[in-house]
């Protein structure tokens with residue numbers, strides 16, 4: 001979600017407190033002075049995890065603190081791409097391949113479909129990676145490509161950004 | 163306009179037939195294949211040459227060499243349609259240099275010399291005030307070079323992506339439609355004459371990469387060689403991979419891509435939406451150019467074939483005739 005607030009001391013704290021009060025987990029705080037917005041305001045983007053059903057209460061608390069919420073993105077991992085892997089996926093520890101993405105903290109493998117081939121033939125899998133933003137997706141893809149090179153796997157990328 | 167034709171195979175004969183059937187004001191004053199040559203200042207009898215090629219296997223006089231035709235025949239433009247060699251560019255490079263050295267225009271379908279030595283050749287052509295055109299080297303009948311050089315002149319190309327190899331596209335179409343394995347689809351492509359006995363250049367993505375190099379160097383002012391292209395072929399693809407793509411309304415196609423700002427040239431199988439304009443069937447080719455003024459434009463058409471490639475060659479010849487050649 002993206003919060004916009006006055007650039008005055010204490011405002012950020014005012015915004016962050018209610019998040020922990022409702023049991024949310026803050027993943028990233030990004031502030032940026034927006035050239036288009038008025039001089040005193042500072043754009044703050046807070047990326048957070050929230051337990052189910054707590055969003056209403058959080059917004060209420062934020063209103064009480066006079067923090068304006070500009071936009072709420074429902075999902076943390078807004079970017080989503082599917083890739084197809086071909087090779088000896090099991091012999092080369094598919095779990096580890098997935099783990100190397102998950103371990104980054106900014107991207108994770110959210111879906112996987114594996115087709116088991118005939119014995120000794122290369123297998124094929126489709127994995128879906130989600131990440132916080134495009135740059136993180138690019139980093140995740142670089143990791144995937146490196147792992148693939150190491151394990152002699154073929155990675156098929158999407159042509160279009162989905 | 164008079165032309166000399168070096169190479170009398172599929173493309174060379176396609177040109178000869180088209181010129182015989184259509185009254186375009188182009189006569190052939192010299193021809194050659196690998197074993198013979200023929201020079202006839204008054205114009206070659208095309209039917210007789212085609213018949214002799216069919217019966218004897220060579221089209222002219224075995225004592226006349228191809229270089230004799232390039233150096234001695236009277237022509238306005240040399241049409242170079244001998245086999246492509248991407249390592250040396252020969253024999254085409256020598257043929258083309260001979261024609262330019264005589265101040266003659268050159269039109270070619272041969273990727274070798276254009277990918278390897280375009281800068282040299284175009285400098286030589288310009289110094290002699292003649293034209294060097296190569297529409298047929300990329301995407302057969304699709305006038306992509308012409309479109310980029312003339313129709314879209316003044317645009318900046320932000321990205322170019324396309325299906326540049328009909329053999330690969332045929333194989334992938336069949337794997338996708340019929341669930342064939344790569345080997346089965348390749349065998350079928352061979353039987354239908356879409357794949358060569360040695361399909362390495364096509365299926366490993368090298369042919370598509372050469373076409374990217376040609377577009378990058380001749381249109382996009384880049385300075386690239388085959389080694390600069392990241393290349394992945396289609397020979398490791400599985401029917402399972404295509405099925406996995408299909409589950410999401412996607413398929414897999416071999417895509418050549420240039421992103422000039424990021425200095426990227428790559429050929430690789432890509433997951434692509436089934437409704438995407440680059441998803442064409444069978445041996446068709448397709449190219450999308452994304453430009454700053456015109457936006458996105460996609461061209462779809464036949465990427466190879468005797469008469470289809472002749473179309474591109476003849477387009478180049480008439481372009482030259484209208485601008486340079488007078489009195490014929």
Ligand SMILES: NC(=O)c1ccc[n+]([C@@H]2O[C@H](COP(=O)([O-])OP(=O)(O)OC[C@H]3O[C@@H](n4cnc5c(N)ncnc54)[C@H](OP(=O)(O)O)[C@@H]3O)[C@@H](O)[C@H]2O)c1
Nearest residue numbers: 169170171172173195196228244245246253271272466467
């Ligand atoms: N076919 C297509 O659809 C297509 C499309 C785009 C571009 N191209 C390019 O166009 C060119 C011609 O293709 P193609 O399909 O017509 O090939 P092809 O059928 O193999 O014909 C090649 C011709 O060149 C002749 N030749 C070989 N070495 C020669 C030499 N040293 N001097 C003179 N002639 C020589 C051959 O002679 P013999 O007859 O004695 O063997 C043959 O007549 C290639 O560079 C190809 O990459 C082809």
